[in-house]
Amino acid sequence: MGSSPKSRQAAILGAPGVRGKRVTTLSKGGLTDFMQSIIFSKQQSREPFYVLDLGAAASLMDKWTRALPMVRPFYAVKCNPDPALLGTLAALGSSFDCASRAEIESVLALGVSPDRIIFANPCKAESHIRYAASVGVNLTTFDSRDEIEKIKKCHPKCALLIRIRVDDVGARCPLGTKFGALPEEVAPLLQAAQSARLLVTGVSFHIGSGDTNSLVYQRGIAAAKTAFDTATRLGMPRMRVLNIGGGFTADMKFNEAASAVKATLQSYFGKETSLTVIAEPGRFFAQSVFTLATNIIGKRVRGDLREYWINDGIYGSMNCILFDHATLTCTPLAFTSNRANPTCWGARTYSSTVFGPTCDALDTVLKGHQLPELQVNDWLVFPNMGAYTMAAGSNFNGFNTSAILIYLAYSSPS
Numbered sequence: 001m002g003s004s005p006k007s008r009q010a011a012i013l014g015a016p017g018v019r020g021k022r023v024t025t026l027s028k029g030g031l032t033d034f035m036q037s038i039i040f041s042k043q044q045s046r047e048p049f050y051v052l053d054l055g056a057a058a059s060l061m062d063k064w065t066r067a068l069p070m071v072r073p074f075y076a077v078k079c080n081p082d083p084a085l086l087g088t089l090a091a092l093g094s095s096f097d098c099a100s101r102a103e104i105e106s107v108l109a110l111g112v113s114p115d116r117i118i119f120a121n122p123c124k125a126e127s128h129i130r131y132a133a134s135v136g137v138n139l140t141t142f143d144s145r146d147e148i149e150k151i152k153k154c155h156p157k158c159a160l161l162i163r164i165r166v167d168d169v170g171a172r173c174p175l176g177t178k179f180g181a182l183p184e185e186v187a188p189l190l191q192a193a194q195s196a197r198l199l200v201t202g203v204s205f206h207i208g209s210g211d212t213n214s215l216v217y218q219r220g221i222a223a224a225k226t227a228f229d230t231a232t233r234l235g236m237p238r239m240r241v242l243n244i245g246g247g248f249t250a251d252m253k254f255n256e257a258a259s260a261v262k263a264t265l266q267s268y269f270g271k272e273t274s275l276t277v278i279a280e281p282g283r284f285f286a287q288s289v290f291t292l293a294t295n296i297i298g299k300r301v302r303g304d305l306r307e308y309w310i311n312d313g314i315y316g317s318m319n320c321i322l323f324d325h326a327t328l329t330c331t332p333l334a335f336t337s338n339r340a341n342p343t344c345w346g347a348r349t350y351s352s353t354v355f356g357p358t359c360d361a362l363d364t365v366l367k368g369h370q371l372p373e374l375q376v377n378d379w380l381v382f383p384n385m386g387a388y389t390m391a392a393g394s395n396f397n398g399f400n401t402s403a404i405l406i407y408l409a410y411s412s413p414s
């Protein structure tokens, strides 16, 4: 990747998925001004919109590389498949974790070579496996005998990682009830793969997503080492890939997780000479780079309570409240009520409810949230809206999540 910030910016602006789109350069702290300018130039429609900060994605790649230089990231496409984000990450040198035929297609469409893709879904349809074979995606995961049979039939040259179950039961989205071989299943599965003449090149795990405990990576790496040793004991070719999955967040806990990973890799795999360590971060790269602006389309006053309706909700970007167990926060922007001085709205706040636009009462975004007195046509801005948001939105009631415009920005590193 280009060494100077300027050449890196140029590479991102020219990347497939970004090239040809308008990208606004932001100075430090310029995001709010940029959103204001979009709002003032779009007064007619007042549709919700996203800003995707490609410069922030570049800073996150720096953060990853500084903390975990020995761990190659395969961005988990399901977290947010926006083409500009995928293209930016590809230009920054990331590889990709795809879980379906369509995800593989979208990554290949950016010109990414198939050897930078892992088909990291332990249970795949035969047609998707055949597709992977046809385009040269030759690395996948498994955790059952039936998957071995399908891969033997549809893609016998594919290298395999055995997905083992390593759970952070405290994670917001634990995955262990659905995926991962139990300790006693590892040896029989490795033997089954061997009898099928498939090559198992390593081990993968995923501790779970959201609010994860960094110490669980230690348990995962230790369990992976046991599986490596089991393969050796069974006389199989030496494993050489360790996939530590996702679960990373870009907040304060990242350095803690990185230290835990580094120290544990050193103690369990320090003597391993030709080990490739990979990870599948999704949330780490996607969460903070997207900011969502929504318009207040309705209001009701009941005593001291303020109720607002905005034009995105649970069936749209905010599905993360249900599926990702997310807690959202927002700040008001660009008041019709106080246009002359939009940053000064008085000290008084009210306990407020914020509803989404559909006719379902479940479509409630915030409750008991303190907000100043707002008016219809004011805006609410939600930060950190990139992970598991628009990716799972619907068009229920005619509110189409995939139609929400995404404005591209490039902020200089802070």
Ligand SMILES: *Cc1c(COP(=O)(O)O)cnc(C)c1O
Binding pocket: 076, 078, 079, 097, 120, 121, 206, 208, 209, 210, 245, 246, 247, 248, 280, 281, 282, 283, 284
């Ligand atoms: C969802 C998923 C990821 C990404 O998880 P994050 O917590 O967003 O980092 C990575 N790998 C696999 C196999 C997944 O299913």
